[in-house]
Amino acid sequence: MKIRKLLPYLLLLLGSVIMLFPFVWMVSTSLKAPIDIFSLDIIPSNPTLDNYLKILEESLFLRWFINSLIVAVITTISVLFFDTLVGYIIAKFRFIGRTFIFFLILSTLMVPTEMLIIPWFMMSSELGWTDTYWAILFPGLMTGFGVFLMRQFMEQIPDDLLNAARIDGMNEFAIFFKIAVPQVWPAISALGIFTFLSNWNAFLWPLIAIESPELRTLPVGLSFFSSGEAESQWHLIMTGATISVVPIILVFILLQRHIIKGITLTGMK
DSSP, X not given: OHHHHHHHHHHHHHHHHHHHHHHHHXXXXXXXXXXXXXXXXXXXXXXXXXXXXXXXXXXXXXXXXHHHHHHHHHHHHHHHHHHHHHHHHHHHOOOTTHHHHHHHHHHGGGSXXXXXXXXXXXXXXXXXXXXXXXXXXXXXXXXHHHHHHHHHHHTTSOHHHHHHHHHTTOOHHXXXXXXXXXXXXXXXXXXXXXXXXXXXXXXXXXXXXXXXXXXXXXXXXXXXXXXXXXXXXXHHHHHHHHHHHHHHHHHXXXXXXXXXXXXXXXXXX
């Protein structure tokens, strides 16, 4: 009986070690001198912060960091507002074509991102958006998944609650912001977190849309440390990756309760 009780914990411990090892190795490599990066020591024999000073002083890392932050924050705010609003309208308003529009939105989830790259690029070129922040931003300002998620949650809000607010004289935007949004806050929190993380880590489209080194996002900027005629600068790549993980860790620490609650409620829906 004791073995049966201990087995799940041992499996969880093993899984945790497997998942944490790449992160520990990344941090360890960021503290090693270039000559020691291929050593198998998890704890550096001669730890140094020179890699951090070098990447901050001799590259555009801070600019890339700010670019990623701008893109992630703006797209997250846009997705939370528009996807929640559209989900509310589809769930709580009756109009001709409502179901058809919802299925059209769902159909966008079936199109691989790689198939959209060429239309996005042609649109950016024709409108003069290439090599600008707007080129990176516009594909992610609304998402089909966000609309679907928020519509499912909005369906659970009682119509009587909304009708009571209308009888009291509240307009539709006030009902949306003061009645509907607080009811689905866990879902909004989870959607915001996942949207932020996906845009923070975006690589393919920013790589295609941006040419100027000053406008690169963090994943794209770090990739150039492993390109060119010179050898890959793994110590700088690991250092940059370590710093780039900090915002993600902070997001999870501050909002982990909302993440868990949002995922739980999503499963219940």
